[in-house]
Amino acid sequence: MLLYDMAKAPNPRRVRWFLAEKGVSLPMVQVDIMAGENLAPAFLAVNPRGVVPTLLLDDGGILDESVAICRYLEGLHPEPNLLGRDALEMARIESWQRRMEFEGMFNVAAAFRNTQPAYAERGMPGRIPPTPAIPALAERGLMLAAHWLAELDARLRDVPFVAGERFSIADITAAISVDFAKWVGLRPAPEQEALLRWQAEVKARPGARA
Amino acid sequence: MLLYDMAKAPNPRRVRWFLAEKGVSLPMVQVDIMAGENLAPAFLAVNPRGVVPTLLLDDGGILDESVAICRYLEGLHPEPNLLGRDALEMARIESWQRRMEFEGMFNVAAAFRNTQPAYAERGMPGRIPPTPAIPALAERGLMLAAHWLAELDARLRDVPFVAGERFSIADITAAISVDFAKWVGLRPAPEQEALLRWQAEVKARPGARA
Numbered sequence: 001m002l003l004y005d006m007a008k009a010p011n012p013r014r015v016r017w018f019l020a021e022k023g024v025s026l027p028m029v030q031v032d033i034m035a036g037e038n039l040a041p042a043f044l045a046v047n048p049r050g051v052v053p054t055l056l057l058d059d060g061g062i063l064d065e066s067v068a069i070c071r072y073l074e075g076l077h078p079e080p081n082l083l084g085r086d087a088l089e090m091a092r093i094e095s096w097q098r099r100m101e102f103e104g105m106f107n108v109a110a111a112f113r114n115t116q117p118a119y120a121e122r123g124m125p126g127r128i129p130p131t132p133a134i135p136a137l138a139e140r141g142l143m144l145a146a147h148w149l150a151e152l153d154a155r156l157r158d159v160p161f162v163a164g165e166r167f168s169i170a171d172i173t174a175a176i177s178v179d180f181a182k183w184v185g186l187r188p189a190p191e192q193e194a195l196l197r198w199q200a201e202v203k204a205r206p207g208a209r210a
Numbered sequence: 211m212l213l214y215d216m217a218k219a220p221n222p223r224r225v226r227w228f229l230a231e232k233g234v235s236l237p238m239v240q241v242d243i244m245a246g247e248n249l250a251p252a253f254l255a256v257n258p259r260g261v262v263p264t265l266l267l268d269d270g271g272i273l274d275e276s277v278a279i280c281r282y283l284e285g286l287h288p289e290p291n292l293l294g295r296d297a298l299e300m301a302r303i304e305s306w307q308r309r310m311e312f313e314g315m316f317n318v319a320a321a322f323r324n325t326q327p328a329y330a331e332r333g334m335p336g337r338i339p340p341t342p343a344i345p346a347l348a349e350r351g352l353m354l355a356a357h358w359l360a361e362l363d364a365r366l367r368d369v370p371f372v373a374g375e376r377f378s379i380a381d382i383t384a385a386i387s388v389d390f391a392k393w394v395g396l397r398p399a400p401e402q403e404a405l406l407r408w409q410a411e412v413k414a415r416p417g418a419r420a
Binding site: 098123 | 338
């Protein structure tokens, strides 16, 4: 297998962190999204959709959604478990993973992407028709991302980790989204003590540096 | 278990269709999102997040993300399988499910939500700060949803179902998103024959009427 990666981007980092938790390493190739390498012919020959991360499988097939790549890796390397052990835990973790993605990462991405000159005509990821940036969407993303940080702080006053009692993929998505939020000038406030406690704890994991 | 549902809305329909494929029925309560019942105290006491569908579990807990609810139901009722049988198939189905959601449903929802007077200050679902509609986002959603229909047609020229050889949750999300697109005036074109062939096939399933 071969992982097409971009070291600085938040989505590929989700897969790298997941791999690090599993103690697995994969060969990687860097693709510079901001420079548009993901839309150049060489990469489109690998993945016509033009998104990173992309996992090239040994049979020549690809997987190119971060969470789907993680689910495949969980199947190959079940321990430590990061997606849940029984039906209810799997559902709870998936629910929190999705919330961190939609309320956190997507809002931060909207705030970032709609203000960057490099993305002036690439309002969404991958190979799509010209999609102009929407300044009002950047504003909305910033407002909702700030709201998400406050809600996450409230959640982490009740439980040690995002999905409950133990570390899961929901923490990976959340922690990367909190880091990503710095790119748009948003940081946990000093009074968000539960969020800061959790952030320090998850950032101390080796996977955080993957 | 008790399912909080809204008969006309696309997200709750995903869960109802999934249940119908499994041959399972659950008691349901209707919540009128457009009238704001999801944000009224009675429903916020059930789910402070204010989103539908919400599955109330027998232990008093809730699940409130459609795909997470489906994953729980798959665990309880494994047949017929709709989420994949092995690691690779699970990942492929999840990948296609996510694409149908992000490229289809989310774009249609943006086109719909940002043009409805009922949602003038509720640009996103659930209990969040006032979030004004963004007309440019409705336009973008419409453009990208049309692009998605064309891509889906191309995909269905190669394979019978969205994720490949058999019906899965990815078809449920896709079919409901295609129906939802009618709300914003978008329909498969007569020349999108593969899309129309697939649509006729999935709409003939009993779950389509759930």
